[in-house]
Amino acid sequence: MTPDQHDLWFLPLGGTGEIGMNLNLYGHDGQWLMVDCGVTFPKPGRIAADGTVHHRGEPPVQMADPEFIADRRDQLAGLIITHAHEDHIGAVPYLWPLLQCPIYTSRFTAEILRRKLAEFDLLHRVPIHVVEVDQRRRIGPFEVQWLALTHSIPDPNALMIRTPAGNIFHSGDWKLDDHPLVGHGYSPATFRALADEGVTAMVCDSTNATVSGHSTSEAVLHEGLLAAIGSARGRVVVACFGSNIARLHTLAQIARETGRYMGLLGRSLVNMSGAAKAAGLWDRADELINPGHLGYLPREEVLVVATGSQGEPRTALRRLAMGTHPDLELEAGDRVIFSARAIPGNEDAIEALIGQLRGQGIEVVTAESSSIPIHASGHPAEDELRAMYGWVQPALAIPVHGEDVHMATHARIARDCGVPKTLVGRNGDLFMIRPVPGIRRQVTETGRLGWQKGELVRVY
Incomplete structure (x- = not known):
């Protein structure tokens, strides 16, 4: 043919x-x-x-x-x-x-x-x-x-x-x-x-x-994410898709506004941020803190962006929930924010992960539960x-x-x-x-x- x-x-x-x-x-x-x-x-x-x-x-x-x-x-x-x-x-x-x-x-x-x-x-x-x-x-x-x-x-x-x-x-x-x-x-x-x-x-x-x-603009998310991060008393972990460089820009700005140090956990996040820097799309990549230092900072000064928003095994958020991540351990009173919606088919895995986090006294904020947008579709x-x-x-x-x-x-x-x-x-x-x-x-x-x-x- x-x-x-x-x-x-x-x-x-x-x-x-x-x-x-x-x-x-x-x-x-x-x-x-x-x-x-x-x-x-x-x-x-x-x-x-x-x-x-x-x-x-x-x-x-x-x-x-x-x-x-x-x-x-x-x-x-x-x-x-x-x-x-x-x-x-x-x-x-x-x-x-x-x-x-x-x-x-x-x-x-x-x-x-x-x-x-x-x-x-x-x-x-x-x-x-x-x-x-x-x-x-x-x-x-x-x-x-x-x-x-x-x-x-x-x-x-x-x-x-x-x-x-x-x-x-x-x-x-x-x-x-x-x-x-x-x-x-x-x-x-x-x-x-x-x-x-x-x-x-x-x-x-x-x-x-x-x-x-009409879909939500990435620029609109600053207000919702600032409210969710700024009101937290302990560590904050934001789970999002590693490819969303615009979301990283927003979170880096919020880290400066709230007096927190921002670090990345997860291979895809590190790869994407490196590619964005190489392509001239992220001039603040050098402000990121070494992940190995996150565990030594006061809880109220930590902002982590992590892979695993879909509940995938072996991702950074899953390891944090299990207490097996080498760089950071979460405690009751810390907050995890899901700045992503569930891809169809992943709902059960995400619910299991949320249940695991809440069972340890960790606060969870999802895109569905937030009254202000904290996620924007790309379609x-x-x-x-x-x-x-x-x-x-x-x-x-x-x-x-x-x-x-x-x-x-x-x-x-x-x-x-x-x-x-x-x-x-x-x-x-x-x-x-x-x-x-x-x-x-x-x-x-x-x-x-x-x-x-x-x-x-x-x-x-």
């Missing part, structure tokens, strides 16, 4: 009909362009008393099976990574040996990718091309332009993919944050210009399509989707990055915005954008691979 010069195809192998392990293919004139290559994690089964999550024998890290394109890797022009979240970048070290193609991405994302590849001795084998906002690159028969948007991680990019057969706007993960704390913002004029040029199809994030209104709610459709005005809408309910709601919103045609499908469906829009269902088998004991294994 090879596209000819008149064809413009979209073939998702992961991330459509589900949230996670994104792997997308665009086909035109005998070649394919891959966009994103991410991982997912199995839904937990039984949770042991020590927080260990049993996955019924499944590998703890899973990704889309790339067999379709691996069998055609001579037709693979390149791989674009839109941003550095695990569900978009995490599978690269595992799958690149099967693909062996050049990778194109932003400066911050490249910093994260290099760290991942180095762990697998792939750093000097993988060609990485850093692309700046608004730059265009010719990748096989595709001319791709990187467009600035905002998300919950630095340097996210949307893509305008141009071909003689038609133009595709690929949103990646995004939100409309008018006051981003880190990295570039966005300009409505950029997207209105795409409409003037003509957008054949818009392939777009559906994660929060069922949420009315567009309904009003943001409507704004983007008003700017881009595509002839065709293809919702992705969501389960069935999210994509169906997204398609309805697109139709309400005047988009003439919508196509809703799943992994393995071939979306024919040109010459005639339509879907061929399940043209290729899709499944999952897992990483277990140093090798790829088939999950299903």
Whole structure:
């Protein structure tokens, strides 16, 4: 199955009909362009008393099976990574040996990718091309332009993919944050210009399509986090996603305002902060205290940012709850703040962790229980989707990055915005954008691979 010069195809192998392990293919004139290559994690089964999550024998890290394109890797022009979240970048070290193609991405994302590849001795084998906002690159028969948007991680990019057969706007993960704390913002004029040029199809994030209104700006969180931290009498631990550099900026500012020293606990936090510093996105990284010093400070002077907001085993927060962290021990009267919402499937693990903390007399504040926002989603709610459709005005809408309910709601919103045609499908469906829009269902088998004991294994 090879596209000819008149064809413009979209073939998702992961991330459509589900949230996670994104792997997308665009086909035109005998070649394919891959966009994103991410991982997912199995839904937990039984949770042991020590927080260990049993996955019924499944590998703890899973990704889309790339067999379709691996069998055609001579037709693979390149791989674009839109941003550095695990569900978009995490599978690269595992799958690149099967693909062996050049990778194109932003400066911050490249910093994260290099760290991942180095762990697998792939750093000097993988060609990485850093692309700046608004730059265009010719990748096989595709001319791709990187467009600035905002998300919950630095340097996210949307893509305008141009071909003689038609133009595709690929949103990646995004939100409309008018006051981003880190990295570039966005300009409505950029997207209105795409409409003037003509957008054949818009392939777009559906994660929060069922949420009315507009997402919360990162800048709004300062008030809620300051109140939660400033009123604490003991140590404060804030659990958040390690990739949210904007949240670290806010917490560093609050540490100065409340007279606390801030330290990071957790490998992903340390890696992300190092990458942000290397990419010129965090000029206050040197103010962080050595984690080994946290235990010697007065309790009221300690602010810790820790991994483990999803109740994962072996993360910093889990070890703090168990009393096994080498750098710090929590006591009754200390406070843990969850500056993150539960990812579906993690609720039981988080509840078990919260119960473990409260059982020791540790105060717990969650995003759900706080009367003032202490967490902001990185995905567009309904009003943001409507704004983007008003700017881009595509002839065709293809919702992705969501389960069935999210994509169906997204398609309805697109139709309400005047988009003439919508196509809703799943992994393995071939979306024919040109010459005639339509879907061929399940043209290729899709499944999952897992990483277990140093090798790829088939999950299903």
